[in-house]
Amino acid sequence: MTTVDASPATGAALPFPPGFRWGTATAAYQIEGAAALDGRTPSIWDTFSSTPGKVLGGDTGDTAADHYYRMAEDVGLMKRLGVSDYRFSVAWPRVQPTGRGPALSRGLDFYRRLVDALLEAGIRPVATLYHWDLPQELEDRGGWPRRETAERFAEYAGLVAGALGDRVGSWTTLNEPWCSAFLGYASGVHAPGRTEPEAALRAAHHLNLAHGLGVRALRAALPPSAEVSLTLNLHVVRPLTDSAADADAARRIDAVGNRIFLDPVFRGRLPEDLIRDTAALTDWSFVRDGDLAAACEPIDWLGLNYYAPTVVAAAGSQAPAAEPSPSPWPGAGGLVRFPPPPGPRTAMDWPVDAGGLYELLTRLRDELPGVPLLVTENGAAYEDHPGPGGEVRDPERIAYLREHLAAVHRAIRDGADVRGYFLWSLLDNFEWAYGYSKRFGIVHVDFATQLRTPKDSARWYAEVIARGGLAP
Ligand code: FCB
Secondary structure, three states, X not given: OOOOOOOOOOOOOEEOOOOOEXXXXXXXXXXXXXXXXXXXXOEHHHHHHOOOOOOHHHOOOOOOXXXXXXXXXXXXXXXXXXXXXXXXXXXXXXXXXXXXOOOOHHHHHHHHHHHHHHHHOOOEEEEEEEOOOOEHHHHHOOOOOOHHHHHHHHHHXXXXXXXXXXXXXXXXXXXXXXHHHHHHHOOOOOOOOOOOHHHHHHHHHHHHHHHHHHHHHHHHHOOOOOEEEEEEOOOOEEEOOOOHHHHHHHHHHHHHHHHHHHHHHHHOOXXXXXXXXXXXXXXXXXXXXOHHHHHOOOOOEEEEEOOOOEEEEEOOOOOOOOOOOOOOOOOOOOOEEOOOOOOOEOOOOOEOOOHHHHHHHHHHHHHOOOOOEEEEEEOOOOOOOOOOOOOOOOHHHHHHHHHHHXXXXXXXHOOOOEEEEEEEOOEOXXXXXXXHHOOOOOEEEEOOOOEEEEOHHHHHHHHHHHHOEEOO
């Protein structure tokens, strides 16, 4: 058991272990803007957001939080927060506009400047290679359901590592491949907006393969000290009742939501029950010899993004249905329902349930012994309005963050090897299909003027970091 008793040195009632990584997270398309600048070509998100009806209010990432121009100011904000780490993503179409061939130096320059500014500020860069912005040209050739995209990804990973590997020591291949595969190709609420369940399963496999080939490309280009990782949004699945039918519903969602990634990446195999559940859609013959061994390349830590748990029930039971249609759950659609749990909610209508984060971290403690964990995203959207003096009071966000950090603390106390916490998000930003209507930042952004105003939660987080933990 790790010692995390009250620390007389810092005054924290819930101190985190020495060396704990305190960070914030963002993603390229959500903050950068400058969508057509310096040789960047459209990604699937540019195409999707400019298609009428796909994103709330017709919002696009064309300007976003203008971070491409305000990078120095944003690094200054992080320096004042006192974070040790910053998790950002590299826009593939900025660096390799067609998804093949040599890197574009002008595109890489932006990330070189960002990394230099971070190092200068004493902040460790944590680079994610793919946070959903596939070059449109690769989607036109078939996208993630096509095997070639995994090979293209490995080439791109090697290019970026070759350019930044001397200064970036912490790398993540993919962010939330579940969303890329199932929101992108099954329910279609994310780019590229396709609703083809069989293609979504192919996409999931090729994302696992891309991850593994990407790990190999990174290892080949990086010094041995570099850390290589993957970030998953694992679902904390809660059956509504203890009936056998609800347990089976939970099993199905766990298979196509979690084990579809965990088993290939950590055990080099596909879950047998997933193959059975999806038999009417595919025979999985697109999985070639050696693919699962490639997906299972060892990594240095697993990143977890957690926001809320998922309550499930068998479709036959009395639970009210709340399943989006078409379903993002191939093999479970029509058989499983998602009853909304009672209790407080964020502006995303997501339940507030910090116990789910504890459950997730302790599950992985048991299932993946020896694999260090980082919470690479956690945070909440609320309706934030600047007051008359410009101040932004966000007590609900502070309460959310405090509860979730306490859950991380509890998990560490109970033996989970959690090395860091990255708050989503540094800035209000383009929240995918919700456009600019949902604010996750601890820094408020006025999208008309691009004025940044730290919210109360930013000051609160800075105090937590300075103290090394939560106050009494
Ligand atoms: C995650 C995404 C991130 C952000 C949060 C709210 O699924 O990785 O980009 O949109 O949700």
